[in-house]
Amino acid sequence: MAPKVREGDAVVALSGKWVSWAHTAMAYSAFVGALATGLALHYQKIVQNEYYGYPQEWFPSVSATIGDRYPERAVFQFFIAMTSGPRLALVFLWYTLTARPNTSLPKIIAGVGVFRTLSCGGWTYVTSTDDHGWHDIFMISYLVATLPWTLGCLALSPNNPKAVRYRKILAGSFFGTLVPLVYYFIQHKVHKVPGAYTIYAFYEWALILFDVGFDAVTALDFDGFELVVRDVKGSSRGKSQQVADAVLQKEKDKPIGNVFGGQFLWAEALDAAADVYNGFVFWSMLTSLGLTVWYFPLWHMGISGYEAIVMCTASPFLLMNASIRSLVIQNVRLVHLLSLSGLLAYLVKTPEYRLFSVGFGVAMSCLAWTATWYAERAQLRRLESRILAWSIGLIASSVAKFAFQTNNPIWPIMHAENGGWNKMGLLLAALAIARSTRTVTDNRGGIDLADHPRTSPFFASLGLAGLLFGLHSLLSDSSTMILWVWEGFPVRGPIAANGVLTHAAMTVGILAGIFSKGSFSNWVNLSLAGAGAYMVTSYHNWFGYIGALLLAVTLMSLITPLVTSAVRHGPVTFGLGFLIYNILVLAHVWVVAYAFVPGGPVMREHTDWVMTATVVFLGAGVYASPRADSVNTKRTRSGKTAPSQLVSYYTYVLLAIQLIALATSYLRFPTNDYAPYHAEDKVITAGIWTIHFTLDNDMWSSERRMRDLIKELEIDVIGLLESDLQRIIMGNRDSTQYLAEDLGMYVDYGPGPDKHTWGSALLSKFPILNSTHHLLPSPVGELAPAIHATLDAYGELVDVVVFHSGQEEDAEDRRLQSEYLAKLMKGSPRPLILMSYLVTKPKEGVYNTYVGEKSGMKDIDPSDWDRWCEYILYKGIRRSGYARVSRSTITDTELQVGKFVVGQLESSNERISEAQVPKGLRFPSLFRGQGVRDHRYHVFDEPRYFV
Numbered sequence: 001m002a003p004k005v006r007e008g009d010a011v012v013a014l015s016g017k018w019v020s021w022a023h024t025a026m027a028y029s030a031f032v033g034a035l036a037t038g039l040a041l042h043y044q045k046i047v048q049n050e051y052y053g054y055p056q057e058w059f060p061s062v063s064a065t066i067g068d069r070y071p072e073r074a075v076f077q078f079f080i081a082m083t084s085g086p087r088l089a090l091v092f093l094w095y096t097l098t099a100r101p102n103t104s105l106p107k108i109i110a111g112v113g114v115f116r117t118l119s120c121g122g123w124t125y126v127t128s129t130d131d132h133g134w135h136d137i138f139m140i141s142y143l144v145a146t147l148p149w150t151l152g153c154l155a156l157s158p159n160n161p162k163a164v165r166y167r168k169i170l171a172g173s174f175f176g177t178l179v180p181l182v183y184y185f186i187q188h189k190v191h192k193v194p195g196a197y198t199i200y201a202f203y204e205w206a207l208i209l210f211d212v213g214f215d216a217v218t219a220l221d222f223d224g225f226e227l228v229v230r231d232v233k234g235s236s237r238g239k240s241q242q243v244a245d246a247v248l249q250k251e252k253d254k255p256i257g258n259v260f261g262g263q264f265l266w267a268e269a270l271d272a273a274a275d276v277y278n279g280f281v282f283w284s285m286l287t288s289l290g291l292t293v294w295y296f297p298l299w300h301m302g303i304s305g306y307e308a309i310v311m312c313t314a315s316p317f318l319l320m321n322a323s324i325r326s327l328v329i330q331n332v333r334l335v336h337l338l339s340l341s342g343l344l345a346y347l348v349k350t351p352e353y354r355l356f357s358v359g360f361g362v363a364m365s366c367l368a369w370t371a372t373w374y375a376e377r378a379q380l381r382r383l384e385s386r387i388l389a390w391s392i393g394l395i396a397s398s399v400a401k402f403a404f405q406t407n408n409p410i411w412p413i414m415h416a417e418n419g420g421w422n423k424m425g426l427l428l429a430a431l432a433i434a435r436s437t438r439t440v441t442d443n444r445g446g447i448d449l450a451d452h453p454r455t456s457p458f459f460a461s462l463g464l465a466g467l468l469f470g471l472h473s474l475l476s477d478s479s480t481m482i483l484w485v486w487e488g489f490p491v492r493g494p495i496a497a498n499g500v501l502t503h504a505a506m507t508v509g510i511l512a513g514i515f516s517k518g519s520f521s522n523w524v525n526l527s528l529a530g531a532g533a534y535m536v537t538s539y540h541n542w543f544g545y546i547g548a549l550l551l552a553v554t555l556m557s558l559i560t561p562l563v564t565s566a567v568r569h570g571p572v573t574f575g576l577g578f579l580i581y582n583i584l585v586l587a588h589v590w591v592v593a594y595a596f597v598p599g600g601p602v603m604r605e606h607t608d609w610v611m612t613a614t615v616v617f618l619g620a621g622v623y624a625s626p627r628a629d630s631v632n633t634k635r636t637r638s639g640k641t642a643p644s645q646l647v648s649y650y651t652y653v654l655l656a657i658q659l660i661a662l663a664t665s666y667l668r669f670p671t672n673d674y675a676p677y678h679a680e681d682k683v684i685t686a687g688i689w690t691i692h693f694t695l696d697n698d699m700w701s702s703e704r705r706m707r708d709l710i711k712e713l714e715i716d717v718i719g720l721l722e723s724d725l726q727r728i729i730m731g732n733r734d735s736t737q738y739l740a741e742d743l744g745m746y747v748d749y750g751p752g753p754d755k756h757t758w759g760s761a762l763l764s765k766f767p768i769l770n771s772t773h774h775l776l777p778s779p780v781g782e783l784a785p786a787i788h789a790t791l792d793a794y795g796e797l798v799d800v801v802v803f804h805s806g807q808e809e810d811a812e813d814r815r816l817q818s819e820y821l822a823k824l825m826k827g828s829p830r831p832l833i834l835m836s837y838l839v840t841k842p843k844e845g846v847y848n849t850y851v852g853e854k855s856g857m858k859d860i861d862p863s864d865w866d867r868w869c870e871y872i873l874y875k876g877i878r879r880s881g882y883a884r885v886s887r888s889t890i891t892d893t894e895l896q897v898g899k900f901v902v903g904q905l906e907s908s909n910e911r912i913s914e915a916q917v918p919k920g921l922r923f924p925s926l927f928r929g930q931g932v933r934d935h936r937y938h939v940f941d942e943p944r945y946f947v
Contacts, residue, residue, distance in 0.1 A: 015222070016222030017222045019089045024216040026083035030066075031065075031208050045069070047198070052195075052197070062205060073127070094109070095109070097225070098156040109148070109156060112145050119145065143666070147659065153167065160221060163217050163221055166217045170213050181207065184196050271436065271649070273432075274433075275436045276653050277428060278429070278436050284343075284408050287397065287408065287472065288358055288413070288731065289312070293306060294729045298692065298695065310582050312366075315363040316370040316571050316575040317576075320571050320575070329371045333433060340426065341358075341364070343410055343422065348412075351699040354412055374570075387560050392657070394475065396657050405738035408731075410422055411701075413701045419701075460569040462624075465617055466617030467562045468577065477734075482496060482502070484752050485541055487541055489748060499665065500662055509552060513561075514647055522625060526619055530615045532553075536551060558621075565621060584610065585729070676716045681901070684877075685717070686900060687718040687835065687896060688719045689718065689721070693723075698889060707738070715897060717766065717833070719836075720759075723735065724752075726752070755773070757782070764800075767792045768790070769792055774788060778806055781807050782806060789801075794902050797830050798832070798833070801832065801833070818846035821855070822854040831876035832876060840868070842867055858873060858874055858879075860882045861882045864939070870893065870894070874898070874900060876906065881946065883897045883940075885931075885935055888933055914945055923943040
């Protein structure tokens with residue numbers, strides 16, 4: 001279109017729609033041009049992926065098309081550069097069109113648009129070959145920014161029905177495409193299905209079409225603009241109604257209208273962020289308490305006495321005294337600051353004193369939060385805002401653990417050397433307390449209960465206990481219920497990276513509580529919680545996980561009514577609630593620790609009892625809570641509406657946390673492209689290690705030290721024992737996630753926390769084709785877990801078994817277990833390596849069942865007489881080397897390592913010198929002599945090699 005010359009001050013005028021068309025043309029040209037060039041010049045190369053090529057895969061993905069090949073990359077980068085000008089102009093015109101007084105949303109969306117443009121340039125001009133880390137950062141930033149950009153444009157759209165309809169169609173298509181996109185990516189990456197990547201590629205190209213098309217719709221809105229720049233319709237002066245205005249006008253008397261109808265104020269946004277961070281600190285300290293307590297019975301091998309510290313959570317009992325209650329409420333900021341001793345505990349080196357510091361901090365935090373809620377009891381909207389911040393704090397804590405592979409970076413078992421962010425967490429906590437404790441009210445009148453029959457505080461306490469226990473035991477870590485339903489390979493259910501779905505369900509639960517007040521009965525919620533609890537307890541894989549998501553939604557939506565009910569019944573409810581919660585915590589440890597605690601056999605393997613008690617207690621809380629219509633009446637009488645508008649800021653914080661979880665999930669998704677250390681020699685380096693629940697001798701998290709030793713020993717396959725950490729007392733952790741992701745290994749977590757074992761896990765550089773979990777006969781003592789897996793090692797099938805037998809005191813258990821495992825190993829037609837904890841002396845007792853004719857297995861070194869726990873056995877494969885490496889202070893057990901050569905038959909027990917061994921079959925010299933970090937070859941002082 002030729003420029004239009006006019007008389008007057010506008011010399012040249014150009015319709016604004018051409019900015020949109022120019023942007024669309026340049027963007028599509030970049031992708032289509034690169035695709036056409038690639039298909040013409042490098043077709044078979046760009047359809048090739050790490051598993052398959054043509055003809056199984058016959059259409060290239062976007063990344064393969066625009067990657068590093070010349071000239072495709074040059075074509076793409078040229079047109080993307082041409083796109084940048086119209087892109088920035090498009091963002092500017094959109095801001096001009098939507099800006100108006102008293103609202104910050106257009107500015108925020110314009111900022112997002114500029115950020116999105118810059119991040120697009122980042123992943124375009126910094127390829128994965130140039131710098132894989134920065135390429136991923138720019139790409140994830142772009143994808144994450146797409147959500148607020150899309151939703152913001154929809155909310156700010158001028159009242160143009162045609163444009164709004166197209167935007168909804170394209171936005172819905174974009175987000176709807178993500179589901180099959182992820183599905184086929186998993187089919188390709190995890191299941192290695194031929195042709196799946198081609199289907200994935202079509203969905204990836206569809207995302208490009210929808211993404212660019214969404215912005216192309218602006219042509220319908222910019223038709224009213226002329227450049228240089230004349231607004232001929234007055235759209236930029238705030239005269240036209242936006243979609244958001246119409247929605248808020250329609251919903252003005254409903255929760256969503258009350259929440260989002262106000263002006264955006266940064267001061268209130270900071271208040272909300274501070275409140276949520278205080279909630280995050282509470283949950284971080286509470287989840288660290290059991291972990292620091294666990295250290296003592298772990299090292300005492302029985303009850304130590306320090307377990308009594310868990311009762312510090314019952315500190316709200318102190319608020320029953322009117323003088324103490326008044327003192328705490330009037331000095332709640334000081335009490336919150338005192339609670340930070342739980343964060344400062346990382347500076348205390350002595351484990352006992354560190355535990356006392358954490359216990360004091362948790363006691364003060366429980367006291368401060370209870371006092372805060374009680375002080376707000378007459379201001380129902382303010383009370384609900386405080387509860388909402390506490391609830392979102394739980395999600396923030398869970399997302400932090402998700403980002404740090406199940407360790408919370410501000411826990412007292414963390415410090416700078418093992419990945420802790422303690423100083424930053426402490427500084428932010430102090431600032432958050434200073435900000436959020438400015439407005440606590442001490443209303444002595446309380447809530448009028450005349451229209452609600454007062455039930456016993458005991459029922460409200462039961463509800464609070466069930467709620468606290470359910471939130472802590474199931475939702476404080478996003479992978480807990482994923483591991484409840486885990487059944488091994490091939491993957492038939494969620495994996496750790498899918499934890500973002502748990503966070504999404506928790507978010508849905510909170511939003512349902514905000515926007516469905518009065519329309520969703522607490523009894524309906526309770527029924528759904530019961531259904532979800534039954535599904536996750538009784539079923540596995542995806543069906544069981546659906547129950548877990550249902551339980552997550554309902555637990556989060558019950559927080560506000562149950563905590564509000566507890567507040568109405570007074571401080572005694574919180575003291576009693578925390579006391580009953582502690583009993584539930586002990587019960588859910590007793591189900592697996594029954595061999596070491598008084599009365600333990602009564603609770604043996606009865607997770608179903610604990611789950612049933614949780615749901616029943618929730619029911620008692622629902623019974624004690626006020627009716628929804630009564631609460632709504634009180635909310636109306638409470639007067640000021642500002643706190644309900646404050647909820648909008650909590651919602652923004654909640655959505656920001658969810659975006660972080662989404663980005664983390666993308667970063668943590670397994671690449672499944674792992675390679676063994678010495679593929680040229682077809683060697684398997686296998687190890688067995690009892691890791692003592694990844695708490696070292698000094699009460700520090702030990703994953704990074706373990707990672708270093710495993711990497712330096714070049715271990716390809718390792719069995720980890722005492723690895724099930726998914727209980728409150730162990731911090732609801734999973735150390736295998738960090739090890740597998742950092743070392744680049746496939747991982748089978750083993751029997752889940754609902755199987756009542758201390759855990760056995762398998763990590764492998766080789767693909768795990770199949771794995772089966774076994775619980776071996778244990779009529780008296782603790783359950784004995786085992787994993788039987790088949791690996792694809794250099795194109796040959798090799799079986800491995802990871803096994804932890806019963807205790808020395810339970811001879812009959814160990815006899816039955818030896819016969820079970822011997823039969824299992826004898827029945828395998830493939831080469832097999834056993835990595836185990838047998839509790840026997842060499843050539844005595846059950847050793848002769850594990851080694852010999854009954855099992856078909858051989859000892860890796862029959863001359864090694866100095867063993868009791870860890871053993872490596874093998875059959876049908878050549879053993880070439882054996883070493884024992886000292887543990888340092890990581891755990892209480894050494895690391896045993898064996899080397900095996902695939903494709904070669906068993907050999908004799910004749911030993912040879914290292915000089916006769918090919919370099920690829922040798923153990924690292926790093927650990928000779930004094931070794932490194934107190935790790936060295938011990939017992940023999942050097943590795944042993946065999947013919």
